[in-house]
Amino acid sequence: MNDLWTALQKDSSPILLYGMGNGADKILSVCKRKGIEISGVFASDGFARGNLYRGMPVLSFREAKERFGDFRVLLSFASSRPEVLETISLVAGERTLYVPDVPVAGENLFDKDFLDAHMQDFKRAREILEDDLSKDVFDTVISCKLYGELHFFDRNLSTEEEDFNTILHPGDYRICGDFGAYSGDTAKDLARRCPLLQQILSVEPDAKTFLRLQKNTAGLPVLPIHAALWDKEETLLFTSGGNRGSGVDAPGKKQTEVQGICGDRLFEKLHADYLKFDVEGAELRALQGLSGTILRDKPDLLISCYHRPEDLFLLPLYVKKHFPFYRLYLRRHRGVPAWDINLYATEKRDCVRL
Structure with missing residues (x-):
């Protein structure tokens, strides 16, 4: 076809x-x-x-x-x-x-040539997913991206509330990382869901969005950090758009310098319970910069898995190779195109709770 x-x-x-x-x-x-x-x-x-x-x-x-x-x-x-x-x-x-389907970040296009070239990677990534729904989501996402027919987009959906209730463990979270914090929506949701919450480290590279983050999370246990999560400490060129076109390697005219920070530095003296990665195509670099923390604390992870076409196989395979103790679940929320694809990783054995 x-x-x-x-x-x-x-x-x-x-x-x-x-x-x-x-x-x-x-x-x-x-x-x-x-x-x-x-x-x-x-x-x-x-x-x-x-x-x-x-x-x-x-x-x-x-x-x-x-x-x-x-x-x-x-x-x-x-x-x-x-x-x-x-x-x-x-x-x-x-x-x-x-x-x-056109990429949010990078230049690769998800077409038949791309799928054929990486077929073995896709098969390996699908095999390591934990439950049947994850595999169904995986198959549906490929159909959405490859064919673009609207009927595919209504299949195998979940909601954020369902994901938190059946996969994650918000009742246990004290220290959280919110990477790609945007204007504070995730921080406010965590404050509502996590009765033991002590602090959220909210990292946001876009200067204007960071000001909204500060305003919207005032009064919450949130430490706003104006930076880009990365795998090392260095100055990065950031394209500012206040939207999904923003990023550290996104082409554009509104490029400004932003400090790239290594996540392990943030958690040197903190025990991480939950880390969310939604960093516009920099998820792999961000994970690499937090490898020490993840190995030490085994926090629950939410990793956005849609900014680059290769994310669908690359990120699950990376997590399973470097953090083999995790159980991996894939979920997608309603919307077009096939975005809001979340890879959940948890070391706890009580998932999925239906």
């Missing part, structure tokens, strides 16, 4: 982008490289204001239907908001809609 990009190359129907911004830029770049012509761009009715995107007028969905008749839709933005997902479903009910 063809991947999405091959199917689009063979499709003679007009192809329109649904949405603008960073995601649309990346999709346009892939389409240009693969010889796929984009005929236009539209926004949801009520959001098209007569502006231009890449020289193309941004139409409403109604205008796009009137101008192009039947056409294919490439969703070009991300969302997990129920009302937005409902609007996407309504569009998909009238036109064939695909959800392309």
Whole structure:
């Protein structure tokens, strides 16, 4: 079966982008490289204001239907908001809609060539997952990324609440690390979930977002740290966007210097109970910088597993090789594209609690 990009190359129907911004830029770049012509761009009715995107007028969905008749839709933005997902479903009910997968970080593209080149790695990563649901999630994520068909995105989902209740152990957490703390949502959730909580080390590299983190966590047992979690102490170039386009190796014009810090330094005198890694493609480097702490304390881990196409196999294999005492679970939350994919690692033997 063809991947999405091959199917689009063979499709003679007009192809329109649904949405603008960073995601649309990346999709346009892939389409240009693969010889796929984009005929236009539209926004949801009520959001098209007569502006231009890449020289193309941004139409409403109604205008796009009137101008192009039947056409294919490439969703070009991300969302997990129920009302937005409902609007996407309504569009998909009238036109064939695909959800392309383009990397948040790095240059690799998840297509059939990528899958074939790393097939043995994918098989090894799937085999080390602990339960059937994890393996089902793994298979579903591959289908989402490879084919982009909307029906795949409703399969094998969980919620953050379910994951914490069935895999993790928030009742035991005293000291936590929140890496990629953003504006403090995780810290506030941990403060609610963890009755024994003493301190959260919240690391955030984006300067503007860090100010929101400080404001939003005031009064909580949170130590905000303006830095990028890394595998050594060094100054890094950080592309600031206040969104998922930010990162230490993300291309962009808004590059500033930020201090990279080694996580083991943060926990020299602290016992880690829970560590969350959501660092926009720097997860492997961040894990390497915390290897001493992880070996010593065996904390529960949550590792975002979607910023780079290779994360789906590379991160589970790295954790299992270097920290073999962990049991690994994969979960995905509702949203498009196939983001919010979490690898959970716990040394405790009572999972999964249903």
